[in-house]
Amino acid sequence: MSLKFRLASRNLFHDRLRFIATIIGIVFSIVLVTVQMGLYVGFRQMVTTMIDHAGADLWIIPAGTKCFEDPSLLDERQRFRALAVNGVAEVTSVVIGYAQWRLPNRTTTPVFMVGSELNGLGLHPWNVVAGRTDDLAIPGAVAVEQSYLPRLGVSGPGDKAEIRDRSVQVAAVTKGIRSFTTTPYVFTELDRARLSTGTPSNKASYLLVRVAPNADVDQVRRDLRAGLTDVEVLTGNEFRNRSRSFWLFGTGAGAALFAGALLGFIVGTVIVAQTLYSSTKDHLNEFATLRAIGSPGRYIYEVIIWQAVLSAIIGFSGAAAIGAIVARMTAESALQVVVTPALTVALLLLTLVMCVGSAIAAIAKVVRIDPTLVFTR
């Protein structure tokens, strides 16, 4: 172990109380940033979960649609026009909308209906843990999310409820298809979704397009735009970005999360800077001695930076452990804290940047150090 590192670590650990306070500060700060950024990632994933699972090459959406959950209606004739475009292999309608779910005890709760044709392209339930997707073909069949079963007053396949005074029966139960709005998603067949949401039979919310294997997606999109009116034709990625942009920045939710993360970062930076500065001040005599015995300025800066890096690594380890616990605890909640490997690496780098950046004040202090201090102290 290098002497520089030994000096840095022992100086750091020498004052245990201050060291513990620093680490708590870093942990607090990074946990705050982790939770905010984890919520951001979770929110980002959740708002596009339907688009992610649609498997469409192109989406035909009513012009001006801001996000998946807030559509206007399209005329079904657009579907046939789309099918006539060269390179289009399949076009399917999707109907979405809010409906009232009446529980067996006669109380009601809002649900978000997602209806599409059961074969081929469409928005079908995934992660089915009970029942069968194919059973959605049975009249009145629906698929619901496991975590919402109590709220929907059902316990699994075979249980019945009502939507718009029509009986529905649970045919499949999914796991992990949660909505950030906390309104349960209910999957069903296209026409049943129209009935449930009051959508006319000649209307749809979206048209999903699958492009033929050898066709040029961009060319097909250009042709669809030219051939259809009052619609937009987006790739899955574009629609995803639009939905995210609306929910995260149009509503201010993302800005609030970033503001929280920034606050955590600032708090952490101030705490570490304060600690390193006061530690440097306490050891000023030692740094003056180092300078007097001929240490290059860089040697002293490296000692301080090592202290910052050590604080960062120890603080980050604690924060990562707490972050992992928070992520696990929120895994089943409406808004998960999602800590991805990329986020973990980014947070480690952020912690290092924060701690090393905090060392600047301390370094500025020793840059001006007068080695003749050794004669006066």
Place this chain on the structure above:
Amino acid sequence: MSAALLEADNIVHFLGHGAGRVQVLKGVSLSLRGGELVLLMGPSGSGKTTLLSIMGCLMSPAEGTVRVAGQSIAEADAEMLAKLRRDRIGFIFQSYHLFPTLTAEENIQLALDVRGERSRSAKKAARDVLATVGLAHKRRSFPLELSGGEQQRIAVARAIVGKPSAILADEPTGALDAENGQAIMRLLADIAKDPSRAVLVVTHDPRTLPFADRIVHIEDGRIVREETANPARKVANS
């Protein structure tokens, strides 16, 4: 006589600012030659420590020239002065200035570490010099576990481990009892036996007189008297 290892020529220096500005050195010249131990004595405020700081390249004089091994340091910046210090000058301070979180051996190694010497031989050099000052058995002790005399011996070891040509000591016996003070001076006198090395000791302590080759008296920023020690009086060289 050996060539001058360290020379201060007509040094003028001021401390403080504005109305509080005081001229602490008024044209001082002093050279340090190989193989000698020079005592710089004078009352408090006479300019001893300022002269030591200037000759030790810790500060630049307002006027005059400092030469290290014949080379003027007038144009040297802070980093170049630091390099001169680590390569050619060893310091010993009245209050030792050891690093409390490092062991005795690590404190000595530090003087080599700042020079980029981190090999096994550097570690061996630290142990050898620790043996030279008679503290091989204390190599794992932290400064707070050592007596004042032992701490000063570690400081001497740190000053000499890099084999500098000049050792500058500021009141090295000031905080020690008679026995430990004698031991430290004996060590310094031994170092000064080497014709390629010299020791300059700033002191008030009359107990150090028997170890000197030369005694320089400074008062009010001027050298007022210089004595060459009577060889018969030198106990350290006997």
